[in-house]
Amino acid sequence: MTGEHLKTDIHSRVSGDDKRVIISMTSRFDFSVHKEFRESYRSRTDSCFEVDLSHTEYMDSSALGMLLLLREHAGGDKADIIVRNPNPTVWKILRIANFDRLFKITGIRE
Amino acid sequence: MNTIGKTLLPTTALGASLVAAFASGQLQLMAIGLILLISALLAGSAWRSLLFDPGPELAEEEVVEADTPWIDNTAMPLHNLLTSEMNGVREEVDRVKTIVAEAILSLTNSFQNLNNGSRSGMELVHAVVERSSSQGVDGESTHSFIDETGELMQYFIDSLVIISKQSVDTVHRIDDMEVQLDSIFTLLEDVKVIAEQTNLLALNAAIEAARAGEAGRGFAVVADEVRHLSMRSNTMNEQIRGRVNASKQAIAAVRDTVGEMASRDMSAAITAKERADQALAHVSEHNAYMDESINRLSVISDRIGGNVDDAVRCLQFEDMVTQSLGSAQEHLQRVETMENLLERLVSLAATPDPISLSDLRSEVELLQESCIGNAKPVSQDSMQGGEVELF
Numbered sequence: 001m002t003g004e005h006l007k008t009d010i011h012s013r014v015s016g017d018d019k020r021v022i023i024s025m026t027s028r029f030d031f032s033v034h035k036e037f038r039e040s041y042r043s044r045t046d047s048c049f050e051v052d053l054s055h056t057e058y059m060d061s062s063a064l065g066m067l068l069l070l071r072e073h074a075g076g077d078k079a080d081i082i083v084r085n086p087n088p089t090v091w092k093i094l095r096i097a098n099f100d101r102l103f104k105i106t107g108i109r110e
Numbered sequence: 111m112n113t114i115g116k117t118l119l120p121t122t123a124l125g126a127s128l129v130a131a132f133a134s135g136q137l138q139l140m141a142i143g144l145i146l147l148i149s150a151l152l153a154g155s156a157w158r159s160l161l162f163d164p165g166p167e168l169a170e171e172e173v174v175e176a177d178t179p180w181i182d183n184t185a186m187p188l189h190n191l192l193t194s195e196m197n198g199v200r201e202e203v204d205r206v207k208t209i210v211a212e213a214i215l216s217l218t219n220s221f222q223n224l225n226n227g228s229r230s231g232m233e234l235v236h237a238v239v240e241r242s243s244s245q246g247v248d249g250e251s252t253h254s255f256i257d258e259t260g261e262l263m264q265y266f267i268d269s270l271v272i273i274s275k276q277s278v279d280t281v282h283r284i285d286d287m288e289v290q291l292d293s294i295f296t297l298l299e300d301v302k303v304i305a306e307q308t309n310l311l312a313l314n315a316a317i318e319a320a321r322a323g324e325a326g327r328g329f330a331v332v333a334d335e336v337r338h339l340s341m342r343s344n345t346m347n348e349q350i351r352g353r354v355n356a357s358k359q360a361i362a363a364v365r366d367t368v369g370e371m372a373s374r375d376m377s378a379a380i381t382a383k384e385r386a387d388q389a390l391a392h393v394s395e396h397n398a399y400m401d402e403s404i405n406r407l408s409v410i411s412d413r414i415g416g417n418v419d420d421a422v423r424c425l426q427f428e429d430m431v432t433q434s435l436g437s438a439q440e441h442l443q444r445v446e447t448m449e450n451l452l453e454r455l456v457s458l459a460a461t462p463d464p465i466s467l468s469d470l471r472s473e474v475e476l477l478q479e480s481c482i483g484n485a486k487p488v489s490q491d492s493m494q495g496g497e498v499e500l501f
């Protein structure tokens with residue numbers, strides 16, 4: 001958990017032709033960022049999102065809850081959400097929760 | 111009779127000449143006569159031997175004169191040797207026959223036991239494998255037990271995730287509530303401002319009332335009351351602020367609790383799930399290994415059975431050996447017969463008479479026929495595939 005730089009804030013931006021909202025997550029994706037995470041999508045009416053986990057080293061169950069709430073906000077089954085670059089542990093967590101059925105998970109790290 | 115006649119004739123003739131010579135009283139003639147008589151006797155024996163027609167195999171005996179020493183020195187010892195050697199051979203042949211028969215019986219038993227043992231072993235292995243793969247908790251298979259455990263784990267993980275989601279959702283609502291509570295403070299500020307301004311107005315009113323003198327006395331009282339009211343309003347304002355703060359604190363406590371509910375570390379779940387997956391893989395691997403082992407054991411057991419069959423078939427050699435030995439015994443029989451004939455021939459050599467000799471000759475011819483009439487009983491010399499003739 002001691003990285004050279006701990007990303008401690010989330011920022012979101014819109015990019016690409018599909019106007020996907022990209023949310024770059026912190027090193028620790030847990031309950032402490034629940035308010036910020038919500039703020040990053042709350043005002044948007046889009047259904048296309050990307051959650052960038054490139055800097056995320058730790059994830060607990062609250063993060064899973066947060067992702068589900070994002071999906072609900074983005075339209076539930078109609079939502080189109082990419083989860084990018086999870087590390088191996090995070091990928092295992094996503095898999096045992098069967099999140100590969102609900103989200104498009106890409107760029108799994110080695 | 112011809113023989114006797116031919117013998118007597120010259121003898122009689124010479125005997126007559128001898129008498130005549132004696133009658134004439136001439137000794138010289140008598141001497142000559144004696145010599146001639148002896149010659150006749152010798153010639154007679156020569157005639158006898160020419161008339162007697164010997165078989166080819168006894169030609170050697172014919173050359174030797176009727177003389178007993180060679181019988182005792184050479185023929186009899188030879189005869190005795192032959193007898194003892196033949197007995198020796200017969201004993202060995204009988205012995206071999208017995209040994210072979212016993213050995214084969216014992217071998218056949220051993221092989222059958224081997225085969226039975228192998229089959230029993232196979233059955234036992236089958237039973238053990240059946241048992242180990244099917245026995246689990248409450249008699250269910252280990253495989254289905256692990257499956258159920260895996261399902262249960264998945265159920266708990268899913269519950270965990272749902273609870274986390276609902277918890278975070280609750281926290282969101284608490285956050286919204288907090289925003290609402292905060293907005294009350296803003297309102298309270300406004301109320302405070304209003305109260306202060308009311309106070310000021312009341313003060314101004316009191317001053318104006320004092321300037322009006324007696325006429326303003328009633329108004330001054332009203333102004334006073336208004337001031338009291340605004341002060342009370344301020345007090346209440348403070349109380350409300352206090353209550354709202356308390357609510358905020360209480361709500362924050364709830365949010366902390368709910369936040370903890372939402373935050374479950376997932377590493378234990380991952381470990382458990384991985385273990386269950388591994389166990390399942392092990393069981394499958396174990397079952398596959400068992401199946402493969404059983405197949406290989408079956409093949410081996412069949413092969414043992416095949417080898418036993420081969421071995422038992424090889425034990426057929428008993429028939430061949432028995433036949434061979436039987437034929438050896440027959441040869442021995444004939445050799446014995448030959449030996450008897452030889453014995454009689456040797457004893458006849460001392461005093462040969464034509465009748466006995468010709469009887470002997472017939473028996474030899476019979477023996478010759480029986481020797482030639484025998485085909486080799488066993489046509490194979492080795493154990494490799496071949497038909498055994500039964501007769």
